[in-house]
Amino acid sequence: MSKIKFHSGENVPLEMHKVRIVQKLNLPPVEDRLKAMEEAGYNTFLLKNRDVFMDMLTDSGVNAMSDKQQAAMLEADDSYAGSETFTKLENKIKEIFGTEYFLPTHQGRACENIISQSFVKPGTIVPMNYHFTTTKAHIVLNGGRIEEIFIDEALNLTSDNPFKGNMDLDKLRDLIETSGADKIAFVRLEAGTNLIGGQPFAVENMQQVRKVCDEFGLMLILDASLLADNLYFIKEREEQCKEMTVREITRTIADLADIIYFSARKLGNARGGGICTNNRDVYMKMREYITLYEGFLTYGGMSVREMEAITVGLEETMDEEMINQGPQFISFMTEELIKKGVPVVTPAGGLGCHINAMEFVDHIPQSAYPAGALAAALYIVSGIRGMERGTLSEQRDEEGNETLSHMELLRLAMPRRVFTLSQVKYAVDRIAWLYENRKLIGGLEFTEEPSVLRFFFGKLTTSTDWQNKLVAKFKADFGDSL
Numbered sequence: 001m002s003k004i005k006f007h008s009g010e011n012v013p014l015e016m017h018k019v020r021i022v023q024k025l026n027l028p029p030v031e032d033r034l035k036a037m038e039e040a041g042y043n044t045f046l047l048k049n050r051d052v053f054m055d056m057l058t059d060s061g062v063n064a065m066s067d068k069q070q071a072a073m074l075e076a077d078d079s080y081a082g083s084e085t086f087t088k089l090e091n092k093i094k095e096i097f098g099t100e101y102f103l104p105t106h107q108g109r110a111c112e113n114i115i116s117q118s119f120v121k122p123g124t125i126v127p128m129n130y131h132f133t134t135t136k137a138h139i140v141l142n143g144g145r146i147e148e149i150f151i152d153e154a155l156n157l158t159s160d161n162p163f164k165g166n167m168d169l170d171k172l173r174d175l176i177e178t179s180g181a182d183k184i185a186f187v188r189l190e191a192g193t194n195l196i197g198g199q200p201f202a203v204e205n206m207q208q209v210r211k212v213c214d215e216f217g218l219m220l221i222l223d224a225s226l227l228a229d230n231l232y233f234i235k236e237r238e239e240q241c242k243e244m245t246v247r248e249i250t251r252t253i254a255d256l257a258d259i260i261y262f263s264a265r266k267l268g269n270a271r272g273g274g275i276c277t278n279n280r281d282v283y284m285k286m287r288e289y290i291t292l293y294e295g296f297l298t299y300g301g302m303s304v305r306e307m308e309a310i311t312v313g314l315e316e317t318m319d320e321e322m323i324n325q326g327p328q329f330i331s332f333m334t335e336e337l338i339k340k341g342v343p344v345v346t347p348a349g350g351l352g353c354h355i356n357a358m359e360f361v362d363h364i365p366q367s368a369y370p371a372g373a374l375a376a377a378l379y380i381v382s383g384i385r386g387m388e389r390g391t392l393s394e395q396r397d398e399e400g401n402e403t404l405s406h407m408e409l410l411r412l413a414m415p416r417r418v419f420t421l422s423q424v425k426y427a428v429d430r431i432a433w434l435y436e437n438r439k440l441i442g443g444l445e446f447t448e449e450p451s452v453l454r455f456f457f458g459k460l461t462t463s464t465d466w467q468n469k470l471v472a473k474f475k476a477d478f479g480d481s482l
């Protein structure tokens with residue numbers, strides 16, 4: 001809810017920034033969009049940006065930077081070793097998280113690689129509130145497996161539970177007791193749980209998870225990539241934190257973790273990433289991998305300009321009026337779609353607006369990738385690029401069987417401070433039209449299927465000629481309009 005009320009009573013998110021640099025957008029005609037989709041193998045990752053009107057694929061590395069971030073980038077101190085820019089970043093992290101040691105990486109999955117190589121041994125288990133694609137891939141690559149111990153409500157797509165990202169404490173304890181604490185590599189808690197709709201955890205839940213970890217001598221690792229949204233929801237929804245500043249909440253959370261890692265493509269509105277800890281042994285164990293895989297310890301694969309931008313971006317994340325922008329726009333879009341009857345994930349979370357494809361195209365079986373088909377259809381009718389988060393984003397098991405996802409979501413990311421309200425209204429309009437014409441959408445099948453992270457490069461085709469029927473209906477209804 002915006003702090004600024006409209007006299008009309010309307011709940012309109014208000015931008016707390018002004019736009020001073022703009023980028024021209026292109027909206028190709030529907031026939032060209034169909035051609036672009038076909039060329040991209042019905043995979044929105046493979047579309048060219050010049051064919052995309054609203055890029056809602058992700059918020060990763062595409063949030064708008066502030067004038068202060070841009071200015072800081074000009075001041076960067078370029079050197080391989082001992083850069084002043086790195087020291088600034090290290091100090092900012094120390095100030096915000098209270099952690100002594102910082103290892104820079106080129107992005108979030110690099111942290112996952114290093115953490116997994118350091119602590120996941122064959123046969124070990126990593127319990128977590130929910131997995132993220134790259135996290136799971138790295139754990140599995142190192143011989144471990146994940147166990148998702150989300151609360152039952154997490155998978156309830158239309159819920160009013162304010163903290164669907166919480167961990168189920170009884171299930172966590174059960175898992176540790178039945179498998180033995182020595183089999184647990186570490187416990188991982190993800191802020192703003194990406195794959196279940198950007199849903200937050202509560203500080204209270206993390207405090208309880210910490211207690212369980214202490215009882216069994218386990219490390220608690222926080223994936224803080226989506227911490228900004230999670231902080232906003234905690235401040236809004238958690239009674240014990242209402243009077244706390246964002247900085248105080250951040251510190252409370254950080255003090256509960258043994259290791260914090262983050263993708264700075266998300267946290268800090270820049271690019272890059274890093275791992276923070278107060279534990280020297282843990283730091284020393286991971287340190288050698290940084291120089292092997294990332295770069296020297298004072299840049300870790302990041303440019304100095306990126307590091308300057310993160311330092312300022314992290315400070316700006318402590319501002320409630322900055323971190324509220326994403327969630328408030330997402331909430332607006334979600335509410336507008338609900339008014340039009342479109343099935344969406346509630347409560348509105350962070351990161352983006354999530355459409356429930358299982359219900360939107362309930363005539364498409366999971367084996368024909370309903371969320372992928374919906375993503376392709378939406379692009380064709382609007383030029384909007386979203387991301388499939390469902391079975392296509394899963395990996396086949398060792399026998400080659402499909403792993404059916406718990407959810408089939410079309411994620412429409414809301415890069416922070418990037419879109420205007422009229423663009424969001426355009427998206428709502430086209431999605432509502434597509435919903436009315438949903439029966440025209442059909443399934444997809446692979447023509448090229450990579451074995452690892454197949455959603456990035458895989459190519460698909462339509463199982464029937466549904467795409468041409470959809471375009472014909474679009475033209476009948478919209479005439480000359482793009």
Ligand SMILES: Cc1ncc(COP(=O)(O)O)c(C=O)c1O
Pocket residue numbers: 060107108109110132134135190194223225226263264265272273
């Ligand atoms: C929760 C979470 N963890 C890790 C990552 C991986 O970060 P990166 O894309 O910077 O490698 C992401 C990226 O989307 C994420 O959302």
